[in-house]
Amino acid sequence: AQSVTQLGSHVSVSEGALVLLRCNYSSSVPPYLFWYVQYPNQGLQLLLKYTTGATLVKGINGFEAEFKKSETSFHLTKPSAHMSDAAEYFCAVSDSGSGNTGKLIFGQGTTLQVKP
Amino acid sequence: AAGVIQSPRHLIKEKRETATLKCYPIPRHDTVYWYQQGPGQDPQFLISFYEKMQSDKGSIPDRFSAQQFSDYHSELNMSSLELGDSALYFCASSLGSWGPTDTQYFGPGTRLTVL
Numbered sequence: 750a751q752s753v754t755q756l757g758s759h760v761s762v763s764e765g766a767l768v769l770l771r772c773n774y775s776s777s778v779p780p781y782l783f784w785y786v787q788y789p790n791q792g793l794q795l796l797l798k799y800t801t802g803a804t805l806v807k808g809i810n811g812f813e814a815e816f817k818k819s820e821t822s823f824h825l826t827k828p829s830a831h832m833s834d835a836a837e838y839f840c841a842v843s844d845s846g847s848g849n850t851g852k853l854i855f856g857q858g859t860t861l862q863v864k865p
Numbered sequence: 866a867a868g869v870i871q872s873p874r875h876l877i878k879e880k881r882e883t884a885t886l887k888c889y890p891i892p893r894h895d896t897v898y899w900y901q902q903g904p905g906q907d908p909q910f911l912i913s914f915y916e917k918m919q920s921d922k923g924s925i926p927d928r929f930s931a932q933q934f935s936d937y938h939s940e941l942n943m944s945s946l947e948l949g950d951s952a953l954y955f956c957a958s959s960l961g962s963w964g965p966t967d968t969q970y971f972g973p974g975t976r977l978t979v980l
Contacts, residue, residue: 781965792869792955792971793908800966839907845965850921852898853957853969855907 772840869972890958
């Protein structure tokens with residue numbers, strides 16, 4: 750079975766500081782990985798995804814993530830945090846096993862707080 | 866750009882009542898997923914449809930049923946509601962080339978409160 754684990758349910762950074770949100774995956778098949786952001790009372794918005802090819806993936810709003818197979822990680826980073834980045838962030842792996850339906854399996858989420 | 870539409874946005878029901886949630890995918894998207902997000906929890910997959918056929922089923926109670934219609938919209942029917950059904954219900958749609966790599970676009974969700 751595939752799964753993701755997000756390390757740290759809450760992360761607090763100062764405005765302008767580096768953002769690092771950690772995600773580790775478990776998968777017996779090549780994983781397809783996603784980061785979604787959820788603002789209060791809103792749906793989930795895709796930040797970026799990794800399927801194949803380049804392991805450094807750039808997304809929207811200045812975010813990027815690097816797929817590291819040796820570390821089974823897909824950490825999300827942003828060089829400089831902005832107040833508007835405060836939200837809930839979910840790492841997810843899509844079901845690529847038997848049936849290949851693509852349902853998403855989410856991590857527990859990380860709440861990012863940005864302090865002025 | 867058109868997004869996924871869900872209705873209603875908020876729904877309040879009593880225990881043992883029935884609720885119907887609707888999802889209108891992005892035009893030309895042929896795949897619909899339903900997820901349930903409890904308070905402070907991550908979204909959990911319920912059920913999915915591809916080209917109007919059920920493609921996968923997760924931890925969906927037998928009290929729940931769903932279908933995808935000829936116009937690709939989908940409805941989630943929930944009967945004998947329980948307090949524990951209170952949650953945010955998301956619908957997501959994708960253009961099904963190959964499910965696992967397709968981007969799912971999420972709607973704003975329906976917040977169901979069971980009293």
